Amino acid sequence: ILKYYDEKCAGSRKIYEEAKQYIPGGVQHNLAFNKPFPVCFDRAEGAYLYDRDGNRYIDFLQAGGPTILGSNYPAIRDAAIGLLNTCGPVTGLLHEAELMIARKIHQCMPNVEMFRMLGSGTESVMAALRISRIATGHKRIIKIGGGYHGWSDQMVYGLKIPGSRNLMESHGIPRKLFAYVDEVRPNDLNMLENFLRINRLRGGTAAVIVEPVGPESGTRPVARDYNQGIRRLCDMYGALLVFDEVVTGFRVALGGAQEYFDVVPDLTCFGKIVAGGFPGAGGVGGKKEYAGLMAAGVGTMKHKAYVGGTLAANPLSALAGYTAICEIEKTNACEKAGRAGDRLTDGLRKLIEQYSLPFVAYNQGSIVHLECTGAMSYDYSSYFIGKSAVGLLLNKDIMIARKESMERMGAAYMANGIVTLAGSRLYTSLADTDEVIDDAL
Ligand code: PMP
Numbered sequence: 001i002l003k004y005y006d007e008k009c010a011g012s013r014k015i016y017e018e019a020k021q022y023i024p025g026g027v028q029h030n031l032a033f034n035k036p037f038p039v040c041f042d043r044a045e046g047a048y049l050y051d052r053d054g055n056r057y058i059d060f061l062q063a064g065g066p067t068i069l070g071s072n073y074p075a076i077r078d079a080a081i082g083l084l085n086t087c088g089p090v091t092g093l094l095h096e097a098e099l100m101i102a103r104k105i106h107q108c109m110p111n112v113e114m115f116r117m118l119g120s121g122t123e124s125v126m127a128a129l130r131i132s133r134i135a136t137g138h139k140r141i142i143k144i145g146g147g148y149h150g151w152s153d154q155m156v157y158g159l160k161i162p163g164s165r166n167l168m169e170s171h172g173i174p175r176k177l178f179a180y181v182d183e184v185r186p187n188d189l190n191m192l193e194n195f196l197r198i199n200r201l202r203g204g205t206a207a208v209i210v211e212p213v214g215p216e217s218g219t220r221p222v223a224r225d226y227n228q229g230i231r232r233l234c235d236m237y238g239a240l241l242v243f244d245e246v247v248t249g250f251r252v253a254l255g256g257a258q259e260y261f262d263v264v265p266d267l268t269c270f271g272k273i274v275a276g277g278f279p280g281a282g283g284v285g286g287k288k289e290y291a292g293l294m295a296a297g298v299g300t301m302k303h304k305a306y307v308g309g310t311l312a313a314n315p316l317s318a319l320a321g322y323t324a325i326c327e328i329e330k331t332n333a334c335e336k337a338g339r340a341g342d343r344l345t346d347g348l349r350k351l352i353e354q355y356s357l358p359f360v361a362y363n364q365g366s367i368v369h370l371e372c373t374g375a376m377s378y379d380y381s382s383y384f385i386g387k388s389a390v391g392l393l394l395n396k397d398i399m400i401a402r403k404e405s406m407e408r409m410g411a412a413y414m415a416n417g418i419v420t421l422a423g424s425r426l427y428t429s430l431a432d433t434d435e436v437i438d439d440a441l
Contacts, residue, residue: 004415005036011052012040031064031421035411044071046431049419058440060368060426061419065217065247065272066281068337068366069327070431076276079323083316090314097318101274104325105285108254111264115285116294117313117321121246121271122150124282128267129154129207130305131284131293132240135266138204142195142239145183146215149244149269153177186220189229196237205239207267212257217247217425218364219371227263234266240290246271246282250325252365253334260365266290273328276320280311333430338365340432347441368426372405 005013016037020026027038039057043050047070049059059071069076087095102115118124129141141154149155157170157178170178180203184191192208199205208230214222234241243265248257250273258265267286275281284307285291295304311317328334341363348361348370358373410423418440420426428437 001411001415002036008055009037009039009051009053013037015040015052031061034414034423035407039414046070046072047429047433047436055417057414057417057419058436059419060428060440061421062427062429063277064421065251065427066275066277068251068273068333068427068429069324069331070429071277073277073324073327075327076320076323079319080278080316083319087315089316090311092310095315095318097315097322098313101318101322101325102285104322105270105274105283108250108325108329109256109258109268109285111258111287112268112285112291113288114291115270115283116291116307117274117280117318118282118284118307119280119309119312120150120282121244121269122152122155122282123307123309123312124246124269124271124284125149125155125209125242125244126152127284127294127305127307128242128269129209130307131267131286131290132207132242134293134305135240135290136204136206136238138199138206138239139180140199140203140205141181142192142199142205142208143181143183144186144210144215146186146220147209147211147244148216149209149211150246154181157181186215187222187226189226189233192230193233196233196239200237205237207240207242208234209242209244211244211247212261212263213248213252213364213367218367219369219425221362221364224261227257227261231263231265240266242267242269244269247367248364249273250328251334251337251367254325254329273324274321275317276322276324278317278320280309280314280317281321282312328430331430334365336430337428337432340428340434340437341366341368343434343437344368344426344428344432344440347437351441366428368428369424370409370420370426371424372402372409 016026032038040052041049042052047058049057049071062068098117101117105112105115118127133139143149153173154177157173182195184195196205210227210230211217212227214220231241243258245256245268249270250256253259267284267290270283271281274283293305294307345361345363345368352359352361359370360373361370363369406423410420413420413423
């Protein structure tokens with residue numbers, strides 16, 4: 001692998017050597033680092049990415065999720081260029097594209113009666129939690145262990161991202177900022193109910209926030225009826241159900257995971273696909289009684305949730321997102337990308353069996369997971385070795401083993417012309433024809 005990089009990626013190495021002087025860690029994006037050095041990309045089209053040295057890669061990273069239609073999708077590009085030619089990227093004032101995307105999302109997800117576009121998935125979650133606290137008058141938030149909801153202080157504290165660099169992404173965050181957040185084991189409705197019950201005496205639960213396909217975009221899959229169980233418990237204990245659909249929105253179905261699982265959340269967080277691959281990929285929406293709590297203008301009214309963002313809902317992102325959602329609908333992209341995911345997963349399973357490899361492959365449509373079983377525990381709870389006053393302790397050996405295997409896998413994929421997300425997740429897109437998938441296999 002090292003030889004491959006040295007021979008074929010000399011141009012990338014050159015950029016990286018200089019980038020290290022000016023950029024912390026040499027890359028601007030957490031996902032862009034791979035060993036022995038990051039590859040620098042110049043061109044993207046459909047299912048493929050091309051690096052600095054002209055090498056072609058099959059793109060299963062999809063920028064971390066936004067490009068379900070494939071890279072540099074012509075209709076989105078044309079819409080963006082048209083807008084740039086007329087009003088430029090931003091005015092800070094109302095543009096019709098904002099209405100177009102909000103109306104379109106409502107068509108796709110009927111319970112999202114109102115939608116406010118924000119700067120990122122992280123911001124969407126921050127807004128949803130704030131609204132939940134105002135709407136319920138309760139303080140506490142419950143999240144599902146291992147779930148990723150962005151890097152805000154209250155959500156990232158104590159996060160155990162398998163494969164993450166520091167194991168606990170909580171350095172620099174005082175513990176108190178996490179004081180109102182509890183974590184429960186996935187697939188464990190009893191534990192969730194216990195917390196909901198205890199929380200009645202501790203300020204009440206404002207929201208239960210979940211990734212509906214399971215923590216870490218379904219890396220820890222959840223039972224089919226798990227979300228329904230959470231819905232029922234939220235209703236019983238007066239908490240809002242917040243679906244983090246940053247990854248699943250417009251991916252697992254046009255109507256997101258809420259359509260896929262047939263569960264209606266109170267609030268939905270958006271990101272990624274919602275801006276069609278452009279920045280400013282975020283937003284939160286839901287029933288009027290909740291989403292309507294987001295203040296517009298100077299907050300003179302009581303009980304309004306303040307949200308902001310200079311470049312949030314800029315017309316470029318709003319129009320790109322609107323165009324992407326329309327194209328996903330028109331081309332049936334969720335289903336087609338899902339079928340490509342099934343084909344990839346089936347093929348991977350055959351290879352695993354044929355060569356007796358220590359891996360497991362599974363998917364939720366176009367979200368494909370390929371995990372090393374040596375470092376993988378099917379039972380998420382074994383990541384924890386006990387309880388402490390601050391929550392659950394971490395089994396570091398398992399985490400380190402997984403991180404190392406992911407790094408090695410990521411480098412091996414890259415050397416073989418496949419870009420993945422952190423060496424263990426592969427997003428498929430509309431551009432992934434049978435030929436692309438078979439070539440990857
Ligand atoms: N929620 C989920 C489920 C995510 O996967 C992510 C990003 N990977 C976020 C929230 C945060 O989104 P952003 O990176 O746009 O802040």
